[in-house]
Amino acid sequence: YPTHIPTSFFQKALLSVGSAAMAITNPWRGDMIATMGETTGYLAIKQMKQKMLADPVGRQILEEQPRINTSTVDLAYLKSLPDGAFGREYVRWLEDNNASPDERMPVSFVDDPQLAYVMTRYREVHDLFHTILGMPTNMLGEITVKWFEAIQTGLPMCALGALFGPLRLGPKSVVFFIQSTHLWWAIRNGRNAKCMMCVYFEKHWEQSVEEMRREFNIEEPPHTPQKAKIPS
């Protein structure tokens, strides 16, 4: 595939260590978190693919390989949908958090093309996870989503992010997080909810978010203000 960079095992190992170190010390290097995800995620990506193959909608996604970016998704149309509709809330989330579906880095270090697609899909639906979980892009929101994803996908990158995210902010925030509703909510729902990689989100734009949550077994999210202040 076009963005593929073939790497030896040694190079993948070196990349994992290097990108992890860089991501922890320079957290604005989103590309490093992405790289670490790719180089450490082989088993998890394979497992995700198996789960998708076992589900009829998942199989469809693997076959059709839909992409989510500004040329495949009509954001203007989504914005015209009524409030409460998944598509409308997605666009609202993008605007509130100053995000765009085009900002995701392409996958390079996964060698098998189909597994590379699974990883790409994971990256592209991350924002949709945010929307359906009702989480903004501040630290609290991101960590909550990471816990959810860690349980759902099994990606080491998610697990490491979920564990080290609060740690990086200091011991007070670790305590805060454990005492908050968010952590336990994320864990509970990660386990109980349907496999989110098997959801064909593009077919649900008009559906109400509440209905979707019921369908996928996701509880009502705890209130997460845009400017959540985590003590550090």
Add this chain to the structure above:
Amino acid sequence: MASRLLTLCRCQTNIRQISRSAARFCSTTTNNGAGPACSADQMEGETHFGFETVRESEKEERVHKVFHNVASSYDVMNDAMSAGVHRLWKDAFIQRFAPPPGTKLIDVAGGTGDIAFRFLNYMNKEHGTSSRPLDIEIPSRIQMEGFSEVQSEEDPTTSPSQNAHVTVFDINQAMLDEGKKKAERLGFTEDLSSWVCGNAECLPMDDNQFDAYTIAFGIRNVTHIEKVLTEAYRVLKPGGRFMCLEFSEVPNPVLRKIYDEYSFQVIPVMGQVIAGDWHSYQYLVESIRQFPNQETFATMIRDAGFKFVRYENLTFGVAAIHSGIKL
């Protein structure tokens, strides 16, 4: 002035190509519109870009892109990849060079200024401040004809023959901009250096201008090495010195294997982690293998007309210093 340039320069490449490339890559085109009188060269061959084969016209563009991408992390990456050893190489280079007082240097592919700054520091240290009056006085009746003529054409506020000066020349404006920023940070005054953008294969300067020509880790990236060497010969004064620092071949097979493994396994990974750019550093390690070895390069320098061509290996041949004199 323009007519002098037209008659004096004897570049053998297409004049339109050069002006076009200078205009594309440089924020200010410093050679005048017509440029040197380069005669047309219609042959468009193929060359290497790392291990890829590309059209010659494409190579320039791709090399430019590489250095545009790496400019801001260039120095950091150099330190990381060589564990700081590149600084020792450059220090050794200046020591071998040992420029005398009042040297006018052109540092080609000088980019972020590593050689230029070492040169200026050396001049300060060894020869006192760069601006120093001449030790001897020339009696007026023996003054050379034309001397005053040359003087009046140049800037009356500086005595060019007394001060050391370096012209930093690079095809890539982004690299030059980084260099200029560094110069300011390090406190070098503006009269000591000029920063010129252009193509080393066709220098926008008259013949016999400089006392010395240096090119450090740049000649590997050019499309036509022979043209660069010929241009170097042209712009040097008689007695001028050509000095080149470049990656070369490691003769020892065991060491070479270790070096190759390190280059191909580790360096692109470093490029991705530190600079976010795998491909530029993959290009770097490939281009080193494509460059001629010590002996072959020395022959090319002799072919350009230089005499007393010598080379010296650094770090078991990972890098080499080549030098020659224009007589």
